[in-house]
Every structure is written in structure tokens, then in C-alpha cells.
Amino acid sequence: MGFSDETRERAREIIARYPADRSRSALLPLLHLVQSEEGYVSPAGVEFCAEVLGLNKAQVGAVATFYTMYKRRPTGDYLVSVCTNTMCNVLGGQEVYDTVAEYLGVGHEETTADGKITLEHAECLAACDYGPVLTVNYDFFDGVDPAGAVKIVDELRAGGRPTPSRGARLCTLREMSVQLAGFADSREGAVADGVPGEPTLRGLRLAEQHGISVPGFDPNTPIRSKDAPAPATPAKAAPTGSTAPDVKAPDAKSPEVRAAETRQPDAKTPAPDSPGTRVPVDGTAPAPRDAQAAEAAGVAENAPAGDGKPAGDSSEAQERSLDEASASARSELASPAVASEKEAQQ
Amino acid sequence: MTTPRPETLAKLTPVLTKRWLSPDAWQLRTYERLDGYAALRKALKAHPDDLIQLVKDSGLRGRGGAGFPTGLKWGFIPQGDGKPHYLVVNADEGEPGTCKDLPLMTHDPHSLVEGVIIASYAIRANRAYIYIRGEAVHAARRLRHAVDEAYARGYLGRNILGSGFDLDLVVHSGAGAYICGEETALLDSLEGFRGQPRLRPPFPATHGLYACPTVVNNVGTIASVPYIVLGGADWWKTMGTEKSSGPMIYSLSGRIANPGQYECSMGVTLRELIELAGGMKPGHNLRFWTPGGSSTPLLTADHLDVPLDFEGVAAAGSILGTTATQIFSDQDCPVYATYRWLEFYHHESCGKCTPCREGNYWMVRVYRRILAGQGTHEDLDTLLDTCDNVLGRAFCGLGDGATSPVTSSLKYFKQDYLDYIEGRKTPRLSEKTLVGAH
Numbered sequence: 030m031g032f033s034d035e036t037r038e039r040a041r042e043i044i045a046r047y048p049a050d051r052s053r054s055a056l057l058p059l060l061h062l063v064q065s066e067e068g069y070v071s072p073a074g075v076e077f078c079a080e081v082l083g084l085n086k087a088q089v090g091a092v093a094t095f096y097t098m099y100k101r102r103p104t105g106d107y108l109v110s111v112c113t114n115t116m117c118n119v120l121g122g123q124e125v126y127d128t129v130a131e132y133l134g135v136g137h138e139e140t141t142a143d144g145k146i147t148l149e150h151a152e153c154l155a156a157c158d159y160g161p162v163l164t165v166n167y168d169f170f171d172g173v174d175p176a177g178a179v180k181i182v183d184e185l186r187a188g189g190r191p192t193p194s195r196g197a198r199l200c201t202l203r204e205m206s207v208q209l210a211g212f213a214d215s216r217e218g219a220v221a222d223g224v225p226g227e228p229t230l231r232g233l234r235l236a237e238q239h240g241i242s243v244p245g246f247d248p249n250t251p252i253r254s255k256d257a258p259a260p261a262t263p264a265k266a267a268p269t270g271s272t273a274p275d276v277k278a279p280d281a282k283s284p285e286v287r288a289a290e291t292r293q294p295d296a297k298t299p300a301p302d303s304p305g306t307r308v309p310v311d312g313t314a315p316a317p318r319d320a321q322a323a324e325a326a327g328v329a330e331n332a333p334a335g336d337g338k339p340a341g342d343s344s345e346a347q348e349r350s351l352d353e354a355s356a357s358a359r360s361e362l363a364s365p366a367v368a369s370e371k372e373a374q375q
Numbered sequence: 376m377t378t379p380r381p382e383t384l385a386k387l388t389p390v391l392t393k394r395w396l397s398p399d400a401w402q403l404r405t406y407e408r409l410d411g412y413a414a415l416r417k418a419l420k421a422h423p424d425d426l427i428q429l430v431k432d433s434g435l436r437g438r439g440g441a442g443f444p445t446g447l448k449w450g451f452i453p454q455g456d457g458k459p460h461y462l463v464v465n466a467d468e469g470e471p472g473t474c475k476d477l478p479l480m481t482h483d484p485h486s487l488v489e490g491v492i493i494a495s496y497a498i499r500a501n502r503a504y505i506y507i508r509g510e511a512v513h514a515a516r517r518l519r520h521a522v523d524e525a526y527a528r529g530y531l532g533r534n535i536l537g538s539g540f541d542l543d544l545v546v547h548s549g550a551g552a553y554i555c556g557e558e559t560a561l562l563d564s565l566e567g568f569r570g571q572p573r574l575r576p577p578f579p580a581t582h583g584l585y586a587c588p589t590v591v592n593n594v595g596t597i598a599s600v601p602y603i604v605l606g607g608a609d610w611w612k613t614m615g616t617e618k619s620s621g622p623m624i625y626s627l628s629g630r631i632a633n634p635g636q637y638e639c640s641m642g643v644t645l646r647e648l649i650e651l652a653g654g655m656k657p658g659h660n661l662r663f664w665t666p667g668g669s670s671t672p673l674l675t676a677d678h679l680d681v682p683l684d685f686e687g688v689a690a691a692g693s694i695l696g697t698t699a700t701q702i703f704s705d706q707d708c709p710v711y712a713t714y715r716w717l718e719f720y721h722h723e724s725c726g727k728c729t730p731c732r733e734g735n736y737w738m739v740r741v742y743r744r745i746l747a748g749q750g751t752h753e754d755l756d757t758l759l760d761t762c763d764n765v766l767g768r769a770f771c772g773l774g775d776g777a778t779s780p781v782t783s784s785l786k787y788f789k790q791d792y793l794d795y796i797e798g799r800k801t802p803r804l805s806e807k808t809l810v811g812a813h
Contacts, residue, residue: 231635250607
């Protein structure tokens with residue numbers, strides 16, 4: 030299908046947010062955008078993204094299929110996600126999901142026949158203090174039980190829009206996808222909707238009630254200039270007890286510490302190109318114009334990522350050796366090894 | 376519910392959360408009235424190197440789980456290298472149990488924006504991105520609104536407050552992949568690829584976004600910066616412990632009377648936190664808990680007095696992580712809890728490396744078998760053996776984290792496993808779930 034002019038205009042806006050030669054960064058928002066028009070990422074949507082970014086469809090498809098929020102089949106107006114990760118699960122989220130699934134007669138990532146509701150079980154939705162939770166088009170309904178959840182889906186199917194516990198009033202999944210593509214919520218006053226729930230404020234209320242505040246805060250505390258004495262060296266992580274005691278380790282360190290040192294090196298971790306080997310240059314900060322020139326120079330120096338490769342994995346050297354290899358294969362001075370390889374190929 | 380004792384109440388340190396009580400703090404005019412953007416004005420008068428030094432002096436450590444010293448990370452950015460620098464905020468909150476960043480961005484989004492501007496000025500970045508979890512639409516809505524307001528008021532864009540410093544800030548929504556909370560996977564995702572981790576070294580400090588020097592920091596880390604700029608390093612260090620300075624938002628969930636967010640001085644204990652939360656739910660006794668999300672080894676009722684700072688939790692054999700304290704009682708089964716977490720890791724494994732992709736796939740199946748009453752004693756060895764082959768051998772921390780609940784629950788609750796295997800406990804899963812399992 031052809032995409033509307035509005036979508037095309039929005040695609041241009043999205044691409045303009047990123048550096049000119051890094052337009053591929055716009056791919057995730059663009060996939061949200063095509064989902065806003067079709068309700069899912071269709072082959073046409075993949076083609077659209079490929080076309081506006083100058084990629085091929087396989088490159089776009091590889092990304093679209095990686096992420097949970099890009100749906101590959103048509104969805105309903107409302108995506109109901111029930112958290113069944115551990116905390117919500119033990120607090121009753123599994124019963125909520127099972128009840129709703131049975132009531133609607135659909136399973137995970139399936140849509141009701143009237144095209145209203147797509148159901149899914151979700152992994153942690155980052156609202157454990159409100160558990161068990163479900164979301165409708167990603168806005169929260171807190172502390173739900175099976176009966177309450179059935180009431181919510183009933184109201185949705187009857188054309189109503191129940192009010193979420195927090196966040197803004199409901200919109201359709203397609204409208205939400207426009208926001209996910211990075212556009213402001215266009216509904217009058219929707220940004221102001223919703224007040225913080227009690228769990229969010231609990232610690233604060235307790236402090237307020239008992240008159241507790243953090244003392245000694247002086248906003249005029251001077252920022253020391255660099256002639257000030259050197260600071261203490263940063264703390265090194267203490268060794269942790271091993272949770273896999275039966276394995277013989279190559280050294281005395283626990284696996285957690287060894288893994289942590291590899292993942293999160295500090296200044297002392299030996300590494301051939303450790304960033305810590307360079308010391309920040311003292312001197313004045315670059316003027317903004319210099320910084321822009323620097324950005325242009327840096328962009329020129331670092332070719333955008335090629336096919337399936339993260340930026341910075343320069344394939345230049347590889348291409349050069351490939352060129353050289355084929356050149357030498359063509360040349361009469363080809364080494365016996367190359368010649369025999371050529372024969373083998375023939 | 377009993378009132379917490381005064382000495383326990385004194386552990387509360389409302390700093391990052393304090394504006395949440397003002398219902399309109401997400402709007403610029405309210406934020407400005409509550410000290411908003413005062414830190415930015417102050418910071419822009421200072422030399423960027425002095426700001427990096429200030430953050431080093433404060434002892435601020437990353438709030439995203441690893442606890443890496445923030446000032447050191449900023450100092451790694453090579454200056455005068457002729458390349459553009461980037462600041463990327465990791466707002467892909469998704470670690471099971473963690474729920475501190477989303478309320479911050481929803482109720483006080485400008486504090487993050489202000490922190491971004493100051494941090495970008497310090498590391499000399501002219502472009503910054505906030506990579507926010509896709510599902511977090513309520514927070515993203517407020518954050519985008521805050522960024523628009525900041526542009527309109529001249530806090531973002533060209534020549535910020537006449538300082539000659541330029542900054543563009545983009546709020547970029549993810550699309551539902553836990554792995555994108557891993558910083559190099561996040562960078563790949565931000566570049567428009569599948570979110571899969573990169574080999575390190577080189578580190579993002581030299582080869583990050585678009586292969587340029589990049590700082591990736593958590594929301595809580597960046598939102599702390601304006602307070603440090605205003606109050607100074609010494610004030611910041613009046614909170615917390617010597618090596619883990621400052622306040623921390625502890626997210627309490629589960630079997631307690633009042634789950635919620637409690638911002639406390641680092642080093643508070645679970646006993647104190649439960650006291651603040653009004654005690655356990657009636658009829659529940661503490662059995663196991665996570666100090667910082669599901670990727671941190673479980674602790675038990677024996678660890679109630681462990682100081683919850685980076686060193687204290689490490690000494691107890693776990694990791695402080697994101698201070699997402701999930702509290703389970705004697706009515707919850709550690710084997711089932713671990714199984715559900717593993718389903719999560721199996722679903723979220725990006726598939727790049729074999730240990731994590733295959734290890735989690737098979738461990739889930741072993742758990743299903745045990746929970747369906749079909750497990751064998753050998754299964755427990757298989758689980759430990761699998762963990763040995765994942766921990767430290769997976770490509771990134773996701774695989775390492777997946778082994779935490781397995782090895783720790785086997786360490787403390789082996790009897791629960793044996794009860795399923797030896798038929799003393801009623802199976803939790805039906806045999807139907809075993810179709811196709813070996």
C-alpha cells in the first residue's frame with residue numbers, strides 16, 4: 030500500500046533529527062511510524078523504511094523482527110499487555126493473564142475477532158511497586174485482579190475508554206505509535222494527565238510527615254578550579270563470594286569479579302587500547318565553531334556503517350586486501366597457491 | 376502499621392525525588408521555581424575540566440547497576456581529538472524489579488534534561504540522546520514535552536544562555552528489547568541495528584556512538600549531576616558511605632505493607648527499609664529477596680543487616696545492581712520465581728552468543744521438568760554446569776545475570792528443588808508444558 034503524504038512528511042522530520050550521514054539511526058522511529066499507519070509492520074512498511082533510508086529490505090526486516098514492539102501481524106485498536114514476570118506473577122498476574130485469555134478466547138499476540146483487542150503477556154513493565162499491573166497501549170492499570178481486568182477489556186470492547194491509573198487517557202495503538210516515533214502527544218492537555226500514585230510518593234510522604242530533609246545544601250558552594258589538590262583514587266570493587274564453587278578458576282578471583290573486570294574495567298585494567306591510557310588535555314574548551322568543525326571532521330573520518338556492520342568496523346582494509354587478492358589472482362605473477370586455488374575454483 | 380523509629384526515618388534522604396511532591400514539577404515554570412536550571416547557569420561559568428573533577432570528587436557512581444565511578448568515565452573521553460563527542464542516557468529501564476527511573480522522568484523530567492546539558496558541556500558533546508524504553512510512553516510524553524520547553528527557553532540549541540555552547544537533544548524510543556539496556560547494544564540499537572552487544576575493547580569512551588567518544592550514563596546518574604553542581608562534592612558525600620556516596624532510590628516491591636520508592640542514604644539495610652515500608656504484609660515472613668533486580672544473586676533473611684551499598688552487598692555475595700529490592704515471603708517458591716526469571720532471560724537473550732542463547736533455552740526446559748514433578752537429581756548438576764558455561768563466557772552481562780538466580784537459589788534453597796524432585800511438593804506446572812522436552 031502507499032503511505033500517506035502525512036507519513037512521508039513525518040518520515041522526513043524523523044530523519045532530520047539525526048546527523049545527515051547517520052540516517053540509519055532513524056530506523057527504529059520509522060518502524061514505529063509505519064506501524065502507526067498500518068497497525069503492524071507489514072512488508073510494505075519494511076519497503077517504505079528501506080526506501081527512505083536507502084537500505085535494502087533484508088536490512089530493515091532483520092531489525093523489525095528483533096524487537097518485541099514491532100508487530101508482524103495486524104493488531105487491534107488496543108494492545109492489552111499483562112505482566113507475568115516473577116513479581117507480578119506471584120502477586121496474581123498469571124491468573125489475570127489466564128482469565129483474560131480465556132475470557133477473550135485468544136492467546137499471546139492474538140487479536141479478538143472484532144479487531145478491538147490484541148492480548149500479550151509481557152515481561153517486567155517496570156512498575157513492580159504497583160503489581161500486578163497490565164497496560165493498555167502501554168498506559169498503566171495498577172493493582173489489577175482477574176475481575177478488574179475483565180471489566181477493563183469489556184469496556185474496551187463496548188467502545189469505552191477506561192481511565193488508566195497513571196499517565197494519560199487512552200488512545201488507539203496507532204495513535205500511540207505516532208508518539209513512539211518521537212512526536213509530541215497532540216491531544217489537548219494529555220501531557221498533564223495523571224498524578225503520581227501513592228507507591229511512588231511513599232518515601233517522600235514519610236519524610237514529609239516526620240519533617241525530614243537533607244541538611245547542609247548550599248547552592249552557592251563554589252566549584253573548585255583545577256589547581257585544587259588531586260582527588261583520591263576511585264574505589265575498586267571488592268571481591269565477591271563465588272556462586273559456582275565447584276569450578277576450578279584460572280585464578281583466585283571469583284567468576285563475578287573476573288566477569289565484572291572484563292565488563293567494567295577501571296583505570297588500572299590492562300587493555301591494549303584502554304581509554305584510560307589517555308589523560309584529558311588541560312586547556313580551554315573548544316569554541317562552538319571548532320566543535321562543529323570537529324564534528325564534521327569526525328563524521329568525515331568515520332564512514333557510516335555498511336551492510337549489517339556497526340559503525341566503526343571499517344571494512345576498508347578488508348576490501349583492500351580483497352582487491353589485492355583478486356588483482357594478484359589475475360596477474361601472471363600469481364603464486365602457486367593462488368593459481369591452484371584458481372584451478373580449484375574452475 | 377507501626378511508625379518507624381526516628382533513627383530509621385533519619386536514613387531517608389529526599390534529594391532526587393523531592394520535586395515529585397509538587398504536582399506540576401514537570402512543567403518548566405514550576406521546575407525553575409524549585410531551583411531548576413540554577414545548576415546549569417552555575418556550571419556554564421565553570422571550566423568543563425573542573426566539572427569533571429567535581430563529579431570525581433563527589434564519588435558519584437553509576438546508578439544503572441555496575442557502579443562505575445562517573446567522573447572517571449567522563450575523564451576517559453579524549454579531549455582535543457577532533458572527533459565529535461556524544462552523551463547517551465540509558466533510560467531503557469527493564470531489569471525485573473526496577474522502577475526508579477520512570478517515575479523520575481515522569482514527575483521531574485527537567486532534572487534529567489538539566490543534567491544532560493551539564494554533562495554534555497563537561498565532556499564537550501554537542502549532541503545528546505536519551506534512549507528511553509519503548510513501553511515507557513507515560514515518561515516519554517513528559518520528557519519530550521520538557522525537551523521542547525527547554526529548547527523554547529534557550530536551554531538547548533545554539534549558544535545556550537550566551538555561553539557559546541551548543542547542544543541538540545533527541546529523545547529516542549526503543550522498541551521492547553531488554554538487551555538494549557546493555558550499553559553497547561543500546562548504541563547499536565541507536566544506530567538503527569538489532570540491539571546486540573559489541574566486543575570490548577574498544578570501549579564506548581573512544582569508540583561509542585558512530586565510532587566516536589561517547590559517555591553512556593543511567594538516568595539516575597545524570598539526574599544527580601545538577602545537585603552535585605549546586606551543593607558541592609562535600610555535601611554529596613555527607614550522604615551514603617565512604618565508597619558509595621550520595622542518596623539512592625530504593626524500589627521496594629512484593630510482600631511488604633507499603634511497596635514503593637524510598638530514597639535513602641546508601642548503605643541502608645533491608646531491615647530498615649522494611650521498617651520504613653511498614654513491615655511485611657500480615658501473614659508473610661521474609662524468605663528471599665533481590666538486592667538489585669533479578670540479575671543479582673538472591674539473598675535471604677540472614678542478610679537483613681547487610682549494608683546496601685556497592686561494597687556491602689558484594690561482601691555478602693551479591694551485587695547492589697539497581698537497588699530494585701523485590702521481597703518474597705514464605706508463601707513464595709524460590710524455584711518457581713527462578714523459573715519465571717529464566718523465562719525472561721530466555722525471551723530477552725539477543726541470540727548473539729551461544730552460551731546465553733542455548734544455556735537459557737535449556738535451563739528453562741530443565742526448570743519446567745522440575746516444576747512439573749519430573750525432575751531428577753542430575754538436573755541440579757546440569758543447571759550448575761550450565762551456569763558455569765554461561766557465567767563469564769557469555770558475550771555480555773545479560774548471560775552472567777541469568778545465572779545469578781539459578782546459582783543463588785540452589786545455594787540457599789536446594790531443599791525446595793529436592794522437594795519437587797522427590798515428590799514432597801505438589802507440581803506447579805502441568806505435564807502439558809513438557810511437550811517436546813527431552
